[in-house]
Amino acid sequence: VIFLGIGFETTAPIIAMSIKIASDENINNFSVFNSLKTMPEAMKSLVLNPNIKIDAFLCPGHVATIIGENQFKKLAVEYNIPMVIAGFEVNDILASIYTIIEMNKNNKNYLVNLYSRLVKKDGNINAVNIIHEVFEKSESIWRGIGKLDNAGLIIKNKYSRFDALNKFDIKFIQESDNKGCSCGEVLMGIKEPTECNLFGNICTPLTPIGACMVSEEGTCSAYYKYK
Template sequence: MKYLEEFQNPDLAVRLLDDIRATVTRPWALMEVCGGQTHSIIRHGIDQLLPEQIELIHGPGCPVCVTPLEVIDKALEIASRPDVVFCSFGDMLRVPGSGRDLFRVRAAGGDVRVVYSPLDALRLAREHPDKEVVFFGIGFETTAPPNAMAVHQAARLGIRNFSMLVSHVRVPPAIEAIMQSPDCRVDAFLAAGHVCSVMGTGEYPELAERFEVPIVVTGFEPLDILEGVRRAVRMLERGEPGVENAYPRAVRPEGNPAARAMLADVFEVTDRAWRGIGTIPGSGWRLAERYREFDAEHRFSVAGIDTREPAECRSGEVLQGLLKPHQCEAFGTTCTPRTPLGATMVSSEGACAAYYLYRRLGGTPATVEATPVG
């Protein structure tokens, strides 16, 4: 509670906002990378409190949202098999595949279970040796270490009826792809603090220098975000690209060495498709060759999947920061949390879900007032 009270202090928020207003002299577009930051921004109306010269662009920082449709359909195929116990975090169950989701697979008799850790799935594999237990391993660098640990433990303990369907993605290559896009209008980035708590900040200086942009590592509470914006605007106004850590209570330059060592042992870098965006070189992880027997995609030989995105869904443009959720014609009408067209409407970090929950059509907050945070 101490941090919640300190980092939601409305008096401090006003002071930060005053500093930002006194600093900014021209329009700037800042992209927050993480979907958790997006939800905090929309929930507290931070984007509406900032000076009109500053626009916050929502980036592809929701791992559920960018999990490619082909992988979702492979998960549905595997989960439908009678000898499989399919384990996943809860936010994946409503993500639509080409024609159904994991909830519908479970309703049709599939053994689909919500777990809170990949080690829960490993425990199920030990308790049910007659079943194939599959864990859906998705996420950015934050969820990758425990998933790697689960595979490492399965190999160490000889648990052969456990496997993982892996769709991990990495943040730095996504930033690079955004900056290389001909439609890019991002002037600075608010980098995800939880990712950097694992991986450190070592990959960002080269990106900041090459693309001449400020990158500020930022937390998730309202004051964290305002401080990140304040630092980014100051760097932009001075014309100084670079990397600053505005989240030192959680992020060290070297990150978490033990977690990084586990990742290096279990995973290897690979090209990865991002839903609504396309393939980004070197942007993902897959199981290393010595752990390939635990790769569910390899074990179950799922191939020939026919994927079909709804034509009216524009979540790819939302994920690239080209479109605000309420600017999509389907938002709040044919696309709702009960009838989602894309993952951005049902994920707990999806931008469309944030707008639907806190702000409906026209940009007016629906459940909170546009007042200083707190």
């Protein structure tokens, strides 16, 4: 059994728990093909990119339920940028956008947690602990951004026998993205999807070229659906 361990801090705890249980129960036919990433360092890289002018962040609510307010608060204070943690209901989103506009208008640069019904200051301690038990931070490649230090998670040596990359000696085939695809720039907010020459032409939800169109949650997919 090979589990595809994909996601961010939101999915990392349950993946970590599955590895720990497999270890505790000596289940040897289970492994994880791991591709977990973490949000704070990626957000920091966007702030530091001179080509991107970030006015504020609407922070990822599900990630915040795990890691809490503090890591986002540090970014807001260090880089003087407004940040709001919000839920996913319509009223949550509207309230967060209103709050961001008010903060930006009044030059207020700090973190506001509008998702306090689920997001606590220190997050979910049990979830954070199991992440630290099984994983450690690592370099990670982000589409459109490149390599980032401490923006990914790898399985610790203690649990390496459950790492599919080690167990099966997997080799990667190097492939490059379609040069006409602007997915990286779209993800970073440098371009609108409609500024990509492929958008709506050869790149559609039925014939996607880049990740932004492949995913139903992708920016290009949403633009195409609601244009």
